[in-house]
Amino acid sequence: MSEQEFEMLFTESLLKLDMYIATQITKRQIFQAKGRRHHVERNKAFWKHQNEKGEPLVLCKQCGAIESSSYCEPYKTQIIERGLCYHCNSWTNEIAKDDPKRxxxxxxxxxxxxxxxxxxxxxxxxxxxxxxxxxxxxxxxxxxxxxxxxxxxxxxxxxxxxxxxxxxxxx
Known part of the structure; x- marks a missing residue:
């Protein structure tokens, strides 16, 4: 993806994260969502570097966060196939677990x-x-x-x- 396409994707990610924050209800949920947006914003150079290396970037279809696929398996494949960021992918995995102690x-x-x-x-x-x-x-x-x-x-x-x-x- 070109530098201009990356900039557009990054801007879209921040806008979607702002909309995602507005969907959260409790103070803790809002705090976590704002933290995710802050993480994306602060790590722009990392996402840009991942793109320059040819690492596929994902725009999370759940929250809008930009994500690279630079994780070990099975997370790398899950992130790409599900179109989710690491955070949303982790919640999807957590829900799938039947943990009687939780x-x-x-x-x-x-x-x-x-x-x-x-x-x-x-x-x-x-x-x-x-x-x-x-x-x-x-x-x-x-x-x-x-x-x-x-x-x-x-x-x-x-x-x-x-x-x-x-x-x-x-x-």
Whole structure:
């Protein structure tokens, strides 16, 4: 692709990312989407270099981010075949996984690393060892080793609905 075609693609990517940001609902979703736009904008020289090397560039059909296919397999093939950026491809893969341990609470992914009541170093535990009470499928438990994942983007929420909730302590 010529330099002029690259410039047009790059500009289109930024415009589509601006539109994508407007589709996000929660503060966390908006923050993540703005971060992706910032990443694309700040790495223009990288995308330009990838184009000059002949590396295929993809304009993500989900969010609009420009992406190269310079990843290892299977991501390289997935990005090209699906027409998705690395981020959207990762969410597509995540949704396809049937992970019975995955907790989705208020649109955010968490993982329970297992309660460690006798841990000598709380700084090695998720959330610094803070105790959380969680309910899922009628089962309630406590953990002091909860790890934060990522906020599910708005377009994936219907395929990754909440499956748990935090239980507030009764007073």
């Amino acid at each position: 907790l989705v609470i208020d649109g955010h992914i968490y993982g329970d690393g297992g309660n460690q009541p006798n841990a000598s170093r709380k700084d090695f535990l998720g959330f610094g060892g803070h105790v959380w009470t969680i309910e899922r499928d009628g089962k309630v438990w406590q953990t002091n080793n909860l790890w934060s994942g990522s906020t599910v983007p708005a377009e994936y929420r219907d395929r990754m609905p909440d499956n748990a909730r935090f239980v507030k302590a009764s007073k």
